[in-house]
Amino acid sequence: MHSSQDSSDLPATLNWAIRAIVAESIGLGLLAAYQVVAAILDPPGSWPGALMLIVFTILSAFGLWKVAAALRQRRGGVRGVAVAAELFLAVPGYYMLDSGLRGVGVLIMLLGLTTAGLLIAPATTRALDLVRGQ
Numbered sequence: 536m537h538s539s540q541d542s543s544d545l546p547a548t549l550n551w552a553i554r555a556i557v558a559e560s561i562g563l564g565l566l567a568a569y570q571v572v573a574a575i576l577d578p579p580g581s582w583p584g585a586l587m588l589i590v591f592t593i594l595s596a597f598g599l600w601k602v603a604a605a606l607r608q609r610r611g612g613v614r615g616v617a618v619a620a621e622l623f624l625a626v627p628g629y630y631m632l633d634s635g636l637r638g639v640g641v642l643i644m645l646l647g648l649t650t651a652g653l654l655i656a657p658a659t660t661r662a663l664d665l666v667r668g669q
Contacts, residue, residue, distance in 0.1 A: 546658035549606065555650040556603040556617060559624075563596035611663035614654055621651040 545553075570589045579585035599620060605613040624647025631640030653659060660666055 545607070545609075546656075546662050548653045548656040549659045549662050552617070552650050552653035552659065553603050553606050555646060555653070556599055556606070556620075559646070559650075560596045560599035560603065563592055563599065567592040567596060606663075609663055611665045614659075614663055614665065618651050618654050621647040621654065623647070 567589055570585070570592060574582075574585045574589070602613050602617050602620065606617060625644050628640045628642075628644030628647065631637075631643065633640075
């Protein structure tokens with residue numbers, strides 16, 4: 536994620552949102568690695584299903600990485616995609632909460648909602664040049 540712009544000229548809200556999205560991308564990459572190891576050590580009942588899940592996880596990690604890179608380059612058009620991706624975290628967070636993993640579920644939901652809030656903050660909107668009526 537290198538760009539010609541220095542990250543110090545980005546507002547704190549956008550900087551922290553980018554950091555959170557990169558962390559989520561790395562987390563998904565680690566999850567994909569775990570899924571590969573788990574599939575090798577304990578063969579799944581359905582190889583096509585396991586492979587589809589692994590590919591989906593890898594593509595999701597790559598997509599989040601690209602969204603973070605685009606935000607770092609101040610491409611305002613990806614903000615909606617980023618907000619939607621962050622709001623998707625509420626679903627697994629809820630299911631974790633409901634299934635007994637309350638702490639993890641709450642943390643995942645808070646991460647998604649906080650990052651979405653950072654992405655729609657006024658300073659982020661100005662930095663991405665999305666202010667109307669100028």
